[in-house]
Amino acid sequence: MIRDPEILILGAGPAGVGAALALADHGVRALVVDSGFAAGGQVYRPMPDTFAPNGTPGLGPDQEEGARQRRLLADSGVATAFGRLVWSIGTDLRVDALGPDGPEFWRPKGLVVAAGATERVVPFPGWTLPGVMGLAAATILLKSQCMLPGRRVVVAGCGPLLFAVANAVVKGGGQVVALADLAGPGTWLRAMPALLGRPGDLLQGGAWMARLAAKGVPLMFRHTVREARALGAGLKVSLGAVDANGRPMRPARDRTLEADSLVVGHGLIPSTEALRLLGAEMYFDAEAGGWVPRLDDDQRASRAGLYAAGDGTGVRGAVGAFLAGRIAGLTAALDLGRIDAGQHARAAGPLRRRLAQARRFGRAMSRLMAPPSGLYDALDAHTVVCRCEDVTRAEVNQALESGAADVNQLKSWTRCGMGPCQGRMCGDTVAQIVALRTGSRAAAGAWTARVPLRPLNVEALAGDFDYDDIPLPTAAPL
Amino acid sequence: MSLRIANQVRRGPAVTLSVDGQAVEAFAGESLAAALWAAGRRALRQSPRAGTPRGVFCMMGACQECLVRVDGQRALACQVAVYADMRVETGAAT
Numbered sequence: 001m002i003r004d005p006e007i008l009i010l011g012a013g014p015a016g017v018g019a020a021l022a023l024a025d026h027g028v029r030a031l032v033v034d035s036g037f038a039a040g041g042q043v044y045r046p047m048p049d050t051f052a053p054n055g056t057p058g059l060g061p062d063q064e065e066g067a068r069q070r071r072l073l074a075d076s077g078v079a080t081a082f083g084r085l086v087w088s089i090g091t092d093l094r095v096d097a098l099g100p101d102g103p104e105f106w107r108p109k110g111l112v113v114a115a116g117a118t119e120r121v122v123p124f125p126g127w128t129l130p131g132v133m134g135l136a137a138a139t140i141l142l143k144s145q146c147m148l149p150g151r152r153v154v155v156a157g158c159g160p161l162l163f164a165v166a167n168a169v170v171k172g173g174g175q176v177v178a179l180a181d182l183a184g185p186g187t188w189l190r191a192m193p194a195l196l197g198r199p200g201d202l203l204q205g206g207a208w209m210a211r212l213a214a215k216g217v218p219l220m221f222r223h224t225v226r227e228a229r230a231l232g233a234g235l236k237v238s239l240g241a242v243d244a245n246g247r248p249m250r251p252a253r254d255r256t257l258e259a260d261s262l263v264v265g266h267g268l269i270p271s272t273e274a275l276r277l278l279g280a281e282m283y284f285d286a287e288a289g290g291w292v293p294r295l296d297d298d299q300r301a302s303r304a305g306l307y308a309a310g311d312g313t314g315v316r317g318a319v320g321a322f323l324a325g326r327i328a329g330l331t332a333a334l335d336l337g338r339i340d341a342g343q344h345a346r347a348a349g350p351l352r353r354r355l356a357q358a359r360r361f362g363r364a365m366s367r368l369m370a371p372p373s374g375l376y377d378a379l380d381a382h383t384v385v386c387r388c389e390d391v392t393r394a395e396v397n398q399a400l401e402s403g404a405a406d407v408n409q410l411k412s413w414t415r416c417g418m419g420p421c422q423g424r425m426c427g428d429t430v431a432q433i434v435a436l437r438t439g440s441r442a443a444a445g446a447w448t449a450r451v452p453l454r455p456l457n458v459e460a461l462a463g464d465f466d467y468d469d470i471p472l473p474t475a476a477p478l
Numbered sequence: 479m480s481l482r483i484a485n486q487v488r489r490g491p492a493v494t495l496s497v498d499g500q501a502v503e504a505f506a507g508e509s510l511a512a513a514l515w516a517a518g519r520r521a522l523r524q525s526p527r528a529g530t531p532r533g534v535f536c537m538m539g540a541c542q543e544c545l546v547r548v549d550g551q552r553a554l555a556c557q558v559a560v561y562a563d564m565r566v567e568t569g570a571a572t
Contacts (some may be wrong), residue, residue: 050490050507130520132531137537390528
């Protein structure tokens, strides 16, 4: 294990791998740290190495790109530390992690944050039931475990993942009982010009829709999940129409379907805890998925030695993440004096042009994934907003009526966001609800990031350290 | 019909786990969350305040809903790969 990397890269998804490769090109001693067991992040998550794929996997060419990036990373000789839960980052950039061999820390000169994104699921009655899972969760089951999210599945939410997941379920031998898309066909048509920049993906999306229609899957545009209820070991899922803003329409025509499971998601949210913990300057960008760091053109964040790239800086997709990661790596090499400004410009220029194109496509995708604001208005009083602490919309409203002015005040008054997920699941929803009062997400604020960044076992952290190991000074003679 | 898609992959060696004292069949290297899901073990714990059942939700180590005990230690089922004779306890993790 490398003791003191010059640059530590947080996250081994496409952005982290891109940064690692650029740093390796210029002889910078780098270390990639990730909680998973292989590089690829969520988008290129590999199957377990005990699995041998035969034939085309369920979800397109991602597997090949993931394998390519893992090969490049291995060939680069960059050190890796997998299975590490990073729980603290100091202002001196000391990074503390808990791994299979206990606690570890590193003191890099610079940090590339490539933390990726988590999924947004806008609450509805019944969303906490076992059998309801995220679209991204279903993708992981299908892609990396070759497992169906259910035999009979309702797929709902918004964005391209809807069709990717529904298609993979059908291909894997499952049944999609219905696909409820918040968007209407017009939304997809309006996205076409930007999507045409990547004709391969457009064709794939079209093929997915055609296959689903041919299989007789009901494609319900402008529909949302009203409610899920437990029914035996499965679920009863009510779907209903919405207007262009996501507000409920024609409730008398709601349909209730029986299914094993409900797979639902409303886009991705950049993971920014590490950046916020370090006090990086942030701003709110709805189109990018939420709060994102202010970066210069070279991927530098607002403090020396801190760089960021990938979906954790704004959701723009895997292709852009890899390119931005490489630029971040080049910039770190420049700042360490390993290359000069001319070399940096020559290497970063072509990457930047490809990045601009990837971002155009990514922005169109992001727009398709963004939930319409009416979904939050429609959230009823009894619906649980914060899963960890079972805080309902009514309790959130009550705190707001009592004068809670931003998300942090709301958190201390209601415990919303104080549970083990540390606000990762409810944070975006709560901020939207607060913003209905404060007028903007910027005014609603963001949770204060705190150590530990993830829940961890104190036993594992303490290791063999015991009470008796605390050094006690000899008492002074009286 | 199994939730495991048969024609896309050749899985590793079959292993047996103990889940709350009951034998559950799985494949070495599989995610514990996936193994529990395939075995129909959907409710893994109860929320502490309202006591409602919870299970696999995000599959990426963020939501903390799949917290179980693995060989006595708290662990997220989605972040652990199964091995032979793994001892899993659900329900009482929090």
